[in-house]
Amino acid sequence: MCRRFYRAGWPFATVDAADTCRFAPYSLVWNNTDQLDTWGQNMKQSSIVRRSRNLAGHISTVLIALLLADLVAAEPGTQGEIPAGYDRQKEGQGLLFLWREAETDESTAETAIEVGNVIFNGIAKFLGRDRVPSKKLVVVLDGSMFANGTRRIPRVDAQGRVLLYTTSAPMNQYMSVFAHELVHAIRYQNHLAGDASAVLGTGFFEEGFAEAVALQVEGHSDRYPYWGYSPAAINAHLIEEDLAIPLERLINEHAALSLKCELQSYPLRGSFLTYLHSLMGHESFLLLSDARSRKDTSFYEKRLAKPFAELVSDWRDHVLAQAEHIPDAEQQALDWLALNQQFGFKLCEKGADF
Numbered sequence: 001m002c003r004r005f006y007r008a009g010w011p012f013a014t015v016d017a018a019d020t021c022r023f024a025p026y027s028l029v030w031n032n033t034d035q036l037d038t039w040g041q042n043m044k045q046s047s048i049v050r051r052s053r054n055l056a057g058h059i060s061t062v063l064i065a066l067l068l069a070d071l072v073a074a075e076p077g078t079q080g081e082i083p084a085g086y087d088r089q090k091e092g093q094g095l096l097f098l099w100r101e102a103e104t105d106e107s108t109a110e111t112a113i114e115v116g117n118v119i120f121n122g123i124a125k126f127l128g129r130d131r132v133p134s135k136k137l138v139v140v141l142d143g144s145m146f147a148n149g150t151r152r153i154p155r156v157d158a159q160g161r162v163l164l165y166t167t168s169a170p171m172n173q174y175m176s177v178f179a180h181e182l183v184h185a186i187r188y189q190n191h192l193a194g195d196a197s198a199v200l201g202t203g204f205f206e207e208g209f210a211e212a213v214a215l216q217v218e219g220h221s222d223r224y225p226y227w228g229y230s231p232a233a234i235n236a237h238l239i240e241e242d243l244a245i246p247l248e249r250l251i252n253e254h255a256a257l258s259l260k261c262e263l264q265s266y267p268l269r270g271s272f273l274t275y276l277h278s279l280m281g282h283e284s285f286l287l288l289s290d291a292r293s294r295k296d297t298s299f300y301e302k303r304l305a306k307p308f309a310e311l312v313s314d315w316r317d318h319v320l321a322q323a324e325h326i327p328d329a330e331q332q333a334l335d336w337l338a339l340n341q342q343f344g345f346k347l348c349e350k351g352a353d354f
Protein backbone atom coordinates (compact mmCIF):
# COMPACT_ATOMS: atom_id res chain seq x y z
CA MET A 1 0.00 0.00 0.00
CA CYS A 2 2.79 2.42 0.87
CA ARG A 3 5.08 1.24 -1.89
CA ARG A 4 4.11 3.94 -4.31
CA PHE A 5 4.84 6.64 -1.74
CA TYR A 6 8.27 5.18 -1.07
CA ARG A 7 9.08 5.14 -4.76
CA ALA A 8 8.24 8.84 -4.93
CA GLY A 9 10.37 9.53 -1.84
CA TRP A 10 7.28 10.40 0.21
CA PRO A 11 8.65 11.47 3.59
CA PHE A 12 5.53 11.23 5.69
CA ALA A 13 4.43 7.64 5.19
CA THR A 14 5.92 4.72 7.10
CA VAL A 15 4.97 1.06 7.19
CA ASP A 16 4.57 -0.82 10.46
CA ALA A 17 5.12 -4.55 11.04
CA ALA A 18 1.61 -5.33 9.78
CA ASP A 19 2.33 -3.49 6.50
CA THR A 20 -0.08 -0.71 7.38
CA CYS A 21 0.52 2.80 6.10
CA ARG A 22 1.11 5.39 8.83
CA PHE A 23 1.03 9.07 8.04
CA ALA A 24 2.65 11.82 10.05
CA PRO A 25 0.14 14.18 11.72
CA TYR A 26 -0.94 17.07 9.55
CA SER A 27 0.54 19.68 11.95
CA LEU A 28 3.96 17.98 11.82
CA VAL A 29 3.88 17.99 8.02
CA TRP A 30 3.12 21.70 7.86
CA ASN A 31 6.16 22.47 10.02
CA ASN A 32 8.65 20.06 8.54
CA THR A 33 10.05 22.14 5.71
CA ASP A 34 13.35 20.21 5.44
CA GLN A 35 11.45 17.05 4.56
CA LEU A 36 9.26 18.99 2.17
CA ASP A 37 12.32 20.24 0.29
CA THR A 38 13.80 16.74 0.04
CA TRP A 39 10.48 15.35 -1.14
CA GLY A 40 10.19 18.10 -3.75
CA GLN A 41 13.69 17.34 -5.06
CA ASN A 42 12.91 13.61 -5.25
CA MET A 43 9.70 14.29 -7.14
CA LYS A 44 11.63 16.31 -9.70
CA GLN A 45 13.74 13.23 -10.35
CA SER A 46 10.70 11.07 -11.07
CA SER A 47 11.07 8.72 -13.99
CA ILE A 48 8.64 10.64 -16.20
CA VAL A 49 10.56 13.86 -15.79
CA ARG A 50 13.91 12.08 -16.21
CA ARG A 51 12.73 10.41 -19.40
CA SER A 52 11.46 13.63 -20.92
CA ARG A 53 14.72 15.41 -20.05
CA ASN A 54 16.83 12.64 -21.59
CA LEU A 55 14.72 12.80 -24.71
CA ALA A 56 15.04 16.57 -24.87
CA GLY A 57 18.82 16.17 -24.64
CA HIS A 58 18.83 14.13 -27.83
CA ILE A 59 16.83 16.61 -29.87
CA SER A 60 19.04 19.14 -31.61
CA THR A 61 18.75 22.78 -30.63
CA VAL A 62 17.83 23.57 -34.25
CA LEU A 63 14.81 21.28 -34.04
CA ILE A 64 13.77 22.78 -30.70
CA ALA A 65 13.99 26.27 -32.22
CA LEU A 66 11.80 25.14 -35.12
CA LEU A 67 9.27 23.57 -32.77
CA LEU A 68 9.11 26.73 -30.65
CA ALA A 69 8.71 28.90 -33.74
CA ASP A 70 5.82 26.70 -34.82
CA LEU A 71 4.16 26.95 -31.40
CA VAL A 72 4.42 30.73 -31.39
CA ALA A 73 3.06 30.99 -34.94
CA ALA A 74 0.11 28.74 -34.08
CA GLU A 75 -0.74 30.56 -30.82
CA PRO A 76 -4.52 30.23 -30.68
CA GLY A 77 -5.22 32.38 -27.59
CA THR A 78 -6.71 31.19 -24.31
CA GLN A 79 -10.09 29.91 -23.16
CA GLY A 80 -11.19 32.91 -21.08
CA GLU A 81 -9.16 36.07 -20.60
CA ILE A 82 -5.75 35.99 -18.96
CA PRO A 83 -6.54 37.44 -15.52
CA ALA A 84 -4.53 40.42 -14.24
CA GLY A 85 -2.54 40.45 -11.02
CA TYR A 86 -0.22 37.47 -11.56
CA ASP A 87 3.47 38.31 -12.01
CA ARG A 88 4.62 34.86 -13.15
CA GLN A 89 3.43 32.77 -16.08
CA LYS A 90 4.58 29.78 -18.09
CA GLU A 91 3.11 28.01 -21.08
CA GLY A 92 2.74 24.28 -21.13
CA GLN A 93 1.41 22.15 -23.96
CA GLY A 94 -2.23 23.22 -24.17
CA LEU A 95 -2.01 25.04 -20.83
CA LEU A 96 -1.00 28.48 -19.57
CA PHE A 97 -0.01 28.57 -15.88
CA LEU A 98 -0.19 31.79 -13.82
CA TRP A 99 0.90 32.46 -10.24
CA ARG A 100 2.21 35.13 -7.89
CA GLU A 101 5.87 35.02 -6.93
CA ALA A 102 5.03 36.11 -3.38
CA GLU A 103 2.61 33.18 -2.91
CA THR A 104 4.15 30.28 -4.81
CA ASP A 105 7.86 29.49 -4.97
CA GLU A 106 9.47 28.54 -8.25
CA SER A 107 10.03 24.85 -7.44
CA THR A 108 6.38 24.36 -6.36
CA ALA A 109 5.20 25.99 -9.59
CA GLU A 110 7.65 23.94 -11.69
CA THR A 111 6.49 20.68 -10.10
CA ALA A 112 2.85 21.64 -10.72
CA ILE A 113 3.60 22.50 -14.36
CA GLU A 114 5.54 19.28 -15.01
CA VAL A 115 2.84 17.11 -13.46
CA GLY A 116 0.11 19.24 -15.07
CA ASN A 117 1.50 18.73 -18.57
CA VAL A 118 1.64 14.95 -18.11
CA ILE A 119 -1.98 14.97 -16.88
CA PHE A 120 -3.13 17.19 -19.76
CA ASN A 121 -1.63 14.79 -22.29
CA GLY A 122 -3.20 11.80 -20.53
CA ILE A 123 -6.66 13.37 -20.60
CA ALA A 124 -6.27 14.47 -24.24
CA LYS A 125 -5.33 10.90 -25.14
CA PHE A 126 -8.31 9.50 -23.22
CA LEU A 127 -10.87 11.91 -24.69
CA GLY A 128 -9.33 12.15 -28.16
CA ARG A 129 -7.81 15.33 -29.57
CA ASP A 130 -11.07 16.45 -31.19
CA ARG A 131 -12.67 16.82 -27.75
CA VAL A 132 -9.85 19.08 -26.48
CA PRO A 133 -10.15 22.86 -27.06
CA SER A 134 -7.74 24.37 -29.59
CA LYS A 135 -7.27 27.35 -27.29
CA LYS A 136 -4.92 27.10 -24.34
CA LEU A 137 -6.55 26.51 -20.97
CA VAL A 138 -5.66 28.97 -18.21
CA VAL A 139 -4.56 27.36 -14.94
CA VAL A 140 -4.17 29.72 -11.97
CA LEU A 141 -2.01 28.58 -9.05
CA ASP A 142 -3.85 30.89 -6.68
CA GLY A 143 -2.19 30.57 -3.28
CA SER A 144 -3.25 28.80 -0.12
CA MET A 145 -6.41 26.71 0.06
CA PHE A 146 -6.92 27.91 3.60
CA ALA A 147 -7.28 31.67 3.91
CA ASN A 148 -8.88 33.59 6.81
CA GLY A 149 -10.08 30.33 8.34
CA THR A 150 -12.07 29.27 5.27
CA ARG A 151 -11.35 26.60 2.67
CA ARG A 152 -11.25 27.77 -0.93
CA ILE A 153 -12.60 25.09 -3.27
CA PRO A 154 -10.64 24.46 -6.51
CA ARG A 155 -12.97 25.00 -9.48
CA VAL A 156 -13.50 26.06 -13.07
CA ASP A 157 -14.71 29.67 -13.22
CA ALA A 158 -17.31 31.30 -15.48
CA GLN A 159 -14.74 31.75 -18.26
CA GLY A 160 -13.58 28.15 -18.21
CA ARG A 161 -10.34 28.82 -16.31
CA VAL A 162 -9.01 26.39 -13.68
CA LEU A 163 -8.44 27.89 -10.22
CA LEU A 164 -6.24 25.76 -7.96
CA TYR A 165 -5.24 26.29 -4.33
CA THR A 166 -2.26 24.81 -2.56
CA THR A 167 -2.07 22.57 0.48
CA SER A 168 0.83 20.89 2.24
CA ALA A 169 2.63 18.00 0.54
CA PRO A 170 0.58 15.02 1.85
CA MET A 171 -2.45 16.63 0.20
CA ASN A 172 -0.38 17.02 -2.97
CA GLN A 173 -0.07 20.80 -2.95
CA TYR A 174 -1.68 22.27 -6.11
CA MET A 175 -2.22 18.97 -7.89
CA SER A 176 -4.63 17.07 -5.63
CA VAL A 177 -7.67 17.72 -7.84
CA PHE A 178 -6.06 19.03 -11.03
CA ALA A 179 -6.97 16.11 -13.32
CA HIS A 180 -10.62 16.29 -12.21
CA GLU A 181 -10.85 20.08 -12.70
CA LEU A 182 -9.05 19.92 -16.04
CA VAL A 183 -11.72 17.54 -17.38
CA HIS A 184 -14.35 20.16 -16.42
CA ALA A 185 -12.31 22.90 -18.11
CA ILE A 186 -11.87 20.88 -21.30
CA ARG A 187 -15.62 20.19 -21.45
CA TYR A 188 -16.42 23.82 -20.64
CA GLN A 189 -15.90 24.72 -24.29
CA ASN A 190 -19.38 23.24 -24.95
CA HIS A 191 -20.84 25.59 -22.36
CA LEU A 192 -19.01 28.59 -23.83
CA ALA A 193 -20.26 27.61 -27.28
CA GLY A 194 -23.81 28.13 -26.04
CA ASP A 195 -24.81 24.59 -25.14
CA ALA A 196 -27.26 25.32 -22.33
CA SER A 197 -27.44 21.67 -21.33
CA ALA A 198 -23.73 21.61 -20.54
CA VAL A 199 -24.01 23.09 -17.08
CA LEU A 200 -20.71 21.87 -15.82
CA GLY A 201 -19.51 21.11 -12.36
CA THR A 202 -23.10 21.17 -11.16
CA GLY A 203 -24.40 17.71 -11.84
CA PHE A 204 -23.92 14.07 -10.94
CA PHE A 205 -22.84 13.07 -14.44
CA GLU A 206 -20.28 15.87 -14.91
CA GLU A 207 -18.74 15.23 -11.51
CA GLY A 208 -18.71 11.47 -11.98
CA PHE A 209 -17.30 11.74 -15.49
CA ALA A 210 -14.51 14.12 -14.39
CA GLU A 211 -13.65 11.75 -11.55
CA ALA A 212 -13.73 8.63 -13.74
CA VAL A 213 -11.40 10.23 -16.32
CA ALA A 214 -9.08 11.46 -13.55
CA LEU A 215 -8.94 7.92 -12.14
CA GLN A 216 -8.12 6.50 -15.57
CA VAL A 217 -5.40 9.06 -16.23
CA GLU A 218 -3.85 9.50 -12.80
CA GLY A 219 -5.07 6.57 -10.73
CA HIS A 220 -5.88 7.00 -7.07
CA SER A 221 -2.25 7.84 -6.17
CA ASP A 222 -1.75 10.93 -4.04
CA ARG A 223 -5.06 12.48 -5.10
CA TYR A 224 -8.08 13.82 -3.25
CA PRO A 225 -9.93 12.05 -1.73
CA TYR A 226 -8.18 8.65 -2.09
CA TRP A 227 -4.61 9.54 -1.05
CA GLY A 228 -3.28 6.26 -2.38
CA TYR A 229 -5.98 4.00 -1.00
CA SER A 230 -7.97 1.73 -3.30
CA PRO A 231 -11.26 3.25 -4.57
CA ALA A 232 -12.79 -0.24 -4.60
CA ALA A 233 -11.87 -0.76 -0.93
CA ILE A 234 -13.28 2.67 -0.04
CA ASN A 235 -16.53 2.21 -1.96
CA ALA A 236 -17.04 -1.34 -0.67
CA HIS A 237 -16.66 0.00 2.86
CA LEU A 238 -19.23 2.73 2.19
CA ILE A 239 -21.66 0.16 0.76
CA GLU A 240 -21.18 -2.43 3.50
CA GLU A 241 -21.42 0.07 6.36
CA ASP A 242 -24.59 1.61 4.92
CA LEU A 243 -22.71 4.87 4.34
CA ALA A 244 -23.22 4.89 0.56
CA ILE A 245 -25.66 7.68 -0.30
CA PRO A 246 -28.17 6.22 -2.81
CA LEU A 247 -27.06 7.25 -6.32
CA GLU A 248 -30.58 8.35 -7.15
CA ARG A 249 -30.40 10.87 -4.32
CA LEU A 250 -26.95 12.04 -5.43
CA ILE A 251 -28.49 12.68 -8.87
CA ASN A 252 -31.68 14.38 -7.67
CA GLU A 253 -30.21 16.31 -4.72
CA HIS A 254 -26.82 17.16 -6.18
CA ALA A 255 -26.63 20.75 -4.90
CA ALA A 256 -27.54 19.76 -1.35
CA LEU A 257 -25.35 16.65 -1.02
CA SER A 258 -22.33 16.95 -3.32
CA LEU A 259 -19.98 19.12 -1.26
CA LYS A 260 -21.62 18.54 2.11
CA CYS A 261 -20.98 14.80 1.74
CA GLU A 262 -17.84 15.00 -0.44
CA LEU A 263 -16.08 12.00 1.14
CA GLN A 264 -18.96 9.89 -0.14
CA SER A 265 -20.14 11.72 -3.27
CA TYR A 266 -16.78 11.87 -5.10
CA PRO A 267 -15.74 8.21 -4.68
CA LEU A 268 -19.29 6.90 -5.31
CA ARG A 269 -19.85 8.92 -8.51
CA GLY A 270 -16.35 8.18 -9.79
CA SER A 271 -16.85 4.46 -9.13
CA PHE A 272 -20.26 4.35 -10.84
CA LEU A 273 -19.03 6.15 -13.98
CA THR A 274 -15.89 3.97 -14.04
CA TYR A 275 -18.21 0.94 -13.91
CA LEU A 276 -20.21 2.31 -16.86
CA HIS A 277 -16.94 2.79 -18.77
CA SER A 278 -16.00 -0.85 -18.27
CA LEU A 279 -19.55 -1.95 -19.10
CA MET A 280 -19.98 0.09 -22.29
CA GLY A 281 -16.48 0.22 -23.71
CA HIS A 282 -14.45 3.34 -24.42
CA GLU A 283 -16.17 4.77 -27.50
CA SER A 284 -19.72 4.32 -26.19
CA PHE A 285 -18.67 5.87 -22.89
CA LEU A 286 -17.35 8.95 -24.71
CA LEU A 287 -20.55 9.18 -26.76
CA LEU A 288 -22.48 9.05 -23.48
CA SER A 289 -20.45 12.05 -22.31
CA ASP A 290 -21.27 13.93 -25.54
CA ALA A 291 -25.03 13.51 -25.06
CA ARG A 292 -26.71 16.85 -24.48
CA SER A 293 -29.88 15.58 -22.80
CA ARG A 294 -30.62 16.12 -19.12
CA LYS A 295 -28.90 13.31 -17.26
CA ASP A 296 -31.45 12.13 -14.72
CA THR A 297 -32.01 8.45 -13.89
CA SER A 298 -34.00 7.88 -17.11
CA PHE A 299 -30.92 8.96 -19.11
CA TYR A 300 -28.99 5.96 -17.76
CA GLU A 301 -31.99 3.65 -18.17
CA LYS A 302 -32.35 4.53 -21.86
CA ARG A 303 -28.65 4.30 -22.67
CA LEU A 304 -27.98 1.12 -20.71
CA ALA A 305 -31.39 -0.46 -21.37
CA LYS A 306 -31.91 -1.38 -17.73
CA PRO A 307 -34.00 -0.08 -14.82
CA PHE A 308 -31.85 2.28 -12.76
CA ALA A 309 -32.24 0.18 -9.60
CA GLU A 310 -30.88 -2.84 -11.46
CA LEU A 311 -27.94 -0.85 -12.79
CA VAL A 312 -27.11 0.34 -9.28
CA SER A 313 -27.43 -3.18 -7.91
CA ASP A 314 -25.02 -4.49 -10.61
CA TRP A 315 -22.55 -1.73 -9.81
CA ARG A 316 -22.64 -2.52 -6.07
CA ASP A 317 -22.02 -6.22 -6.77
CA HIS A 318 -19.12 -5.24 -9.06
CA VAL A 319 -17.51 -3.06 -6.37
CA LEU A 320 -17.90 -5.69 -3.65
CA ALA A 321 -16.40 -8.36 -5.93
CA GLN A 322 -13.43 -6.07 -6.70
CA ALA A 323 -12.82 -5.46 -2.99
CA GLU A 324 -12.82 -9.20 -2.31
CA HIS A 325 -9.59 -9.42 -4.30
CA ILE A 326 -7.90 -6.84 -2.06
CA PRO A 327 -6.62 -8.71 1.03
CA ASP A 328 -6.46 -5.61 3.26
CA ALA A 329 -9.51 -3.82 1.81
CA GLU A 330 -11.19 -3.16 5.15
CA GLN A 331 -7.96 -1.89 6.73
CA GLN A 332 -7.34 0.39 3.75
CA ALA A 333 -10.82 1.86 4.12
CA LEU A 334 -10.31 2.50 7.83
CA ASP A 335 -6.86 4.05 7.27
CA TRP A 336 -8.33 6.17 4.46
CA LEU A 337 -11.03 7.44 6.76
CA ALA A 338 -8.57 8.17 9.58
CA LEU A 339 -6.30 10.13 7.23
CA ASN A 340 -9.20 12.21 5.88
CA GLN A 341 -10.29 12.94 9.42
CA GLN A 342 -6.77 14.27 10.09
CA PHE A 343 -7.24 16.50 7.08
CA GLY A 344 -10.53 17.74 8.54
CA PHE A 345 -12.96 15.84 6.28
CA LYS A 346 -15.77 13.75 7.70
CA LEU A 347 -18.42 11.33 6.47
CA CYS A 348 -22.10 12.21 6.28
CA GLU A 349 -24.30 10.05 8.48
CA LYS A 350 -27.38 8.21 7.32
CA GLY A 351 -30.48 9.58 8.97
CA ALA A 352 -28.81 12.82 10.00
CA ASP A 353 -27.26 14.11 6.76
CA PHE A 354 -28.89 12.02 4.03
Ligand SMILES: [Zn+2]
Nearest residue numbers: 180201207210
Ligand atom coordinates in the same frame (compact mmCIF):
# COMPACT_ATOMS: atom_id res chain seq x y z
ZN1 LIG B 1 -15.89 18.62 -10.18
